[in-house]
Amino acid sequence: MATGFQILISAFVFLFFSLSTIKAQSDRPYTLSIITPKILSITITSPELNYGRLTRHLVKPNDKTEIDKQGNTWLLRNGNKVGTLVGNERKFLYHFGHSTGGHSALSKGYDTNDFALTSANDPNYQIHVPPEQIGRKSRPVDSVWSAEGLAVAVEHTFYLFFEEPLTEDEHYILEVPSFIHQELISFTYAPQDYPSSAIHLSQLGFAPDSQAKSAYLSLWAGDAGSHSFPRNLRFHIFDQSSNTEVFSGTSQLKKPALAIDEDAYGINYTGADVHSVTFNSVTTPGTYYLVIEGVGRSHSFTIADTIWEEPLYHGLRIFYHQRNGIALAPPYTDFIRPDSTEPDAPILQSGARLMDTGNGFIEGLDNFSTLLAEKTDKPFPITPGGYFDA
Template sequence: PSEAIHINLVGYSTDKTIKSADLYIWMGDGGARDYSSFQNKNVYLYNVLTNDTASVGKVSFWMKKTGTDVGYYDLTGSDVWNADFSEYSTPGTYRLAIEDVGCSQDFVIADSVYHDPFMVALRGFFYMRIGQNSTGGIRPVPRRPLYIPGVSPSNTKVYLTTMHQWHEKWSSFSSGDVWDNPDAWAVFRKTGNPTNPNAKGGHSDALDWDRHLGHVCIIYDMLLPFFLTAGALTDDNCGIAESGNGIPDILDEAKNEVDFWLNLRDGQGYASGLTNPSDDNEFFQAAPTAMAAWANAANAAMLADCFRIGNHQSLKQQYLDSARAAWVYASGLTDQMLDKTLGLGDIIIQGRDLKMMAAAFLYNLTGETAFEDVVKQLSVVNSSTSELDKSNNGSGFYQVWGTAAYLLTSQPIHYTELHTNMKASIISQAKTKEANFSAKRPSRRATDEITWYFRTAQNVHRCMIAHAVTNLDSDKSLFRKALTLEADYGLGRNLLNMIQMTTASTPLEKKRSVLNAYTSGGDDGTPGMHPGHTPYMNLDDWYCDMTMGCPSRLYANAYPADFKKNWPADEGYFNTRYVWAHNEFTPQQTMRGKMALYGYLYGIDKKNFHLR
């Protein structure tokens, strides 16, 4: 196979959408290969099982090198040519061959081609669980220790404190990452040193053990594709602890995180997180806040609505009751923190955004117009081009999830102008903030611009929602194309021809994938790291007092030493487990958007297949 042919290593949908490969190669000191003389060369699909060959098109020029791409990094370092085979939809296992160039690795064209990426991403979240035993002999085993208070380790304790993210001393009581410094929290223990014996579960962020309120966005992105596809993601056999219990695994995985936050109670209040453990296995629980209560209301309401869609009535009622309780508590506080902000991965959300989101899902569940009134009152939408999100130097807002909830409500719509403007705004921004980038970037990626160092993140939420709500075939085709191209890139259509996540112990492990990353699974008795984890592949230095925080040490003594300045960024994957600034990942940054994307594409393929 030729390294110059870049394809989705998993494969392509039989549905009528784009199927395309890229042609370019970086030759190190030789720079980028010029393929201009290969324009109009023939492109073939070779069926590896039947030995049949089909002529499917010709090589075409795509784009000159721009020097910038996602995150303003140069990902390709080259002019790019394309080999399109969108008209070919016959299921099978293939190689793409380009005249006088060579062929690709094997891939499939299939009805449910996104099943395995969806399943692997879902397992990635499962392997971030804390407190999960190896139920049913699951291998690899989940993370250890379990950190269950009083159980494992037996001296594990979780102390209640008066400190939280909006406390007046938040920025001064500790150095560095405050969640990493549990000893600094000890002086804020509540009188009598009370503990929370129920503080267990949830998902860690990378190799840390802290679980703070900024992580709740993983709930929304696990549930979003289930909600948008009207419950198409019914799979109950993805290899997590609850598989086979009759509940879709994606709902079980989100439920684990929702339950964790409901466990963090302090009296009637809702806590804002747990620190990392001390050397004595002591955790400290942040104090209750209105922000945490609104988050719990949104968490439980969205999960309840998905249980409603999936026809799990008792669970729907359980989480509807939890959402109401959190709503009532937050509504009764003097300071409801509606104007306070919270960082969720790479976005900023306000208390009012969480309240609006909770209200939208509660309206879906109950039909009570008081909740719809709150959606109207708090929505930022007042025209057909209103911005639904903004992030700038620690300030901003984010109403994408809440807007999706109201757009797809099955209840009567009493604010028709708001609903119409919401629909127009999400479609407008799906184009300007995501889909249109596919036509401007050499990589053809559509992810939004808010990636920071995390160029492997894949956030195309607006395109997913717009695709779900638009009535125009041309728009639906545009958004599907953008979603597919973004998914293709992370699944192999990149410079290194690599699936940009760990895949060991899964059906994708035979594909070229990330082997080592700063993640779990290296000492669990099963070969490979835990699956489903997407490293940053960051090349910028963060903390050079130690090599682990200093990616430049990886190439300073390699060839060439000025790699970062002169070579494309996507050449920069170093196969190491130990440099967190390069190869760490976080569910809230590099995993949640990918989970939503693969889930949505898998869900709409399932729906389309059943319609056909």
């Protein structure tokens, strides 16, 4: 039972940090998500990556070059490799990318006592309450080539499971380890502002006559495993412009976590129960959102007759720009590319077999040096058509 003094101190801490830490979610180095009234998640990405850039090579004293067996021309400046020289005359320098930051504490371990939730008005959280369980899911999300090799950014999501549900419209303070954020995190539990990441639906939207208007409910919480949602949860579809309910129904278990019939290898790639909700009878064009009772709301989605126009446009542009045997030029594109089947010099055949290269069965062989070693004077017949795959 909390004493009056403890409640007073808790309220003071809450008010102080509410004023000092609230800022736009997009400006924060983390993303807070309220998955259900009892489950929070906080996501960080580490390290921060800085992409390489292309500039004209301005020669400096002590610049040296080094050509590797793949034909790459590396620039060494004061003994340090800083990038690669590119272009027909090697007049341009592609600088290495690099990474900054990084949280070594992520590998040192943490426990439930490193996190705590406090509220001035919610009686369940007036004293620092740690989560009952923590799950962590990590996945690579980006990479750059640096002077030291490949630098990879990893997205880490921490799932915090609490015993008692949060109260809607109440304010909370979340304490987290310093490697996530140096300050306390203040937020108001407003489900409409925090779409649940356990609800998955099409980012594109749906056509009015589509008979595949479905969303899915599932959560795999990393090393905490699969979270089991109750079956037959009630769900509601709301028109976003008026917040009027237009449809309701009951979720159905689509695939249990232990199912192994997803492919021929007997692998369940989701690793969690998957529940589906279907709303095919919602056909009026507009913007909507889904609410699942006991979970939360989804991101907004669109129903429109024109929903496929943009992906069709971009899909056709991909086929045009990746086509081999044609020149790219206005008015169809701003990119200029000559016909690749009309090279400036003849392309000669090589007598090397695929299995004799590094792409075959012999490890350590360089593809290009093997092709050059077996080159012939016989021109390679140019056949227009097909598509570039990289």
